[in-house]
Amino acid sequence: MTDANLLDDTHDPARTSWVESANDPSTDFPLQNLPLGWGQARRGGPPRVLAAIGDRALDLAGVRDEGWLAGVPPEVLEALDGPWLNPLMACLPDDRRALRRALADLLGTRPPVPPQRIEVHLLPAEAVEMLVPASVGDYTDFYASVFHAERVGRLFRPDNPLLPNYKHVPIGYHGRVSSIVASPAGIVRPFGQTCPEGASGPRFGPSARLDFELEVGLLIGPGNVLGGRVPVDRAEEHAFGLCLVNDWSARDIQQWEYQPLGPFLAKSFATSVSPWVVTLEALAPFRVPAFARPPGDPAPLPYLQPGPAPGGFDVTLEARLSSQAMREQGLEPARVTRSRLANLYWTFAQMIAHHTSNGCNLRPGDLLASGTVSGPDEEARGCLLEATLGGRKPLRLPSGQVRRFLEDGDEVVLTGYCEREGFRRIGLGECRGRIQPARP
Numbered sequence: 001m002t003d004a005n006l007l008d009d010t011h012d013p014a015r016t017s018w019v020e021s022a023n024d025p026s027t028d029f030p031l032q033n034l035p036l037g038w039g040q041a042r043r044g045g046p047p048r049v050l051a052a053i054g055d056r057a058l059d060l061a062g063v064r065d066e067g068w069l070a071g072v073p074p075e076v077l078e079a080l081d082g083p084w085l086n087p088l089m090a091c092l093p094d095d096r097r098a099l100r101r102a103l104a105d106l107l108g109t110r111p112p113v114p115p116q117r118i119e120v121h122l123l124p125a126e127a128v129e130m131l132v133p134a135s136v137g138d139y140t141d142f143y144a145s146v147f148h149a150e151r152v153g154r155l156f157r158p159d160n161p162l163l164p165n166y167k168h169v170p171i172g173y174h175g176r177v178s179s180i181v182a183s184p185a186g187i188v189r190p191f192g193q194t195c196p197e198g199a200s201g202p203r204f205g206p207s208a209r210l211d212f213e214l215e216v217g218l219l220i221g222p223g224n225v226l227g228g229r230v231p232v233d234r235a236e237e238h239a240f241g242l243c244l245v246n247d248w249s250a251r252d253i254q255q256w257e258y259q260p261l262g263p264f265l266a267k268s269f270a271t272s273v274s275p276w277v278v279t280l281e282a283l284a285p286f287r288v289p290a291f292a293r294p295p296g297d298p299a300p301l302p303y304l305q306p307g308p309a310p311g312g313f314d315v316t317l318e319a320r321l322s323s324q325a326m327r328e329q330g331l332e333p334a335r336v337t338r339s340r341l342a343n344l345y346w347t348f349a350q351m352i353a354h355h356t357s358n359g360c361n362l363r364p365g366d367l368l369a370s371g372t373v374s375g376p377d378e379e380a381r382g383c384l385l386e387a388t389l390g391g392r393k394p395l396r397l398p399s400g401q402v403r404r405f406l407e408d409g410d411e412v413v414l415t416g417y418c419e420r421e422g423f424r425r426i427g428l429g430e431c432r433g434r435i436q437p438a439r440p
């Protein structure tokens with residue numbers, strides 16, 4: 001299934017770019033993707049709104065100022081000044097599609113002006129420092145994978161893994177915005193209060209059970225007014241695009257603090273995001289039906305009943321881990337997880353509908369993360385807590401080292417991509433972070 005309403009000639013797999021690297025079959029950023037980001041030339045100058053094409057980044061205000069974005073509505077052209085992608089996110093989906101079409105024409109093999117002139121506005125990816133794409137006003141992290149919820153629930157509460165509300169309410173908590181960082185970033189091991197099993201009382205020190213969580217974030221497009229509810233079948237009109245999210249988690253801090261109000265300092269020390277936002281328009285060929293609830297599961301309440309449009313995204317997600325020793329030995333990062341976004345129990349549309357169901361307003365640039373994306377298979381365990389059964393079954397790395405949780409110097413790389421017969425493969429880029437020692 002695709003989202004037929006959104007398919008147009010920008011998804012035509014036969015189209016190629018005059019930017020050669022965009023035609024490499026392995027690139028995440030062919031002409032059919034055109035993800036957007038906010039970055040700064042390393043040589044200096046203010047941050048800009050950029051589009052990724054192959055191994056380059058196009059300065060959108062630059063090409064606008066040349067007058068090459070004909071047919072793009074004025075509010076979109078104005079939004080290309082930023083700051084961040086927020087003004088662009090506030091634009092209506094139809095208007096954003098006009099920008100996508102204009103960029104596809106400019107970077108396609110028959111551009112309206114000679115490529116040499118456009119090339120002035122293209123920067124090599126390594127010459128750009130990518131920043132967090134939006135000024136995120138609010139960040140909500142959901143818990144939308146029932147496979148993750150069940151496995152983790154069993155570790156924390158063996159007799160009672162899935163709480164009775166799970167299949168009725170998309171569970172979430174409010175995350176911290178100030179510690180959202182763009183990939184690649186160093187992640188300082190957090191200190192915290194823990195109460196290890198068998199200890200007589202809590203202690204304070206560096207976390208010994210640091211973990212990653214493989215997640216996908218949805219960035220909100222146009223917001224909704226305070227007091228107004230977004231119906232589930234119109235929820236995606238408020239969605240801008242997807243990025244990768246690593247919700248770094250200190251399991252020992254989490255275990256001691258999470259009841260009764262949920263995670264707090266176990267999560268708020270850092271969240272990494274991938275810098276390129278893949279738009280809903282680019283994802284149109286890769287839509288799939290929402291996860292089919294197994295027989296016997298309750299139907300969602302009417303306000304969460306999905307409409308006829310495909311609610312799922314067929315994105316394959318992977319997490320890889322490399323230790324410092326592995327990098328010194330020239331070993332490739334080891335894949336820890338492969339999972340599918342389509343296996344989420346709740347769709348992003350349901351998360352938006354639920355989030356606004358009490359009249360809460362979402363704003364352009366708000367971040368809604370999926371929660372750890374796990375699946376039914378052994379390999380689809382989206383964090384070390386699941387993959388090592390809470391540290392009881394360590395992973396063996398290609399270097400011979402073992403891992404229960406993350407050690408200093410470990411690097412986690414999340415990737416995501418979409419493949420479908422008859423369409424060009426696109427990817428979400430990567431979300432990379434390396435653990436740095438706790439500060440004394």
Ligand code: CA
Nearest residue numbers: 213247371372
């Ligand atoms: Ca999470």
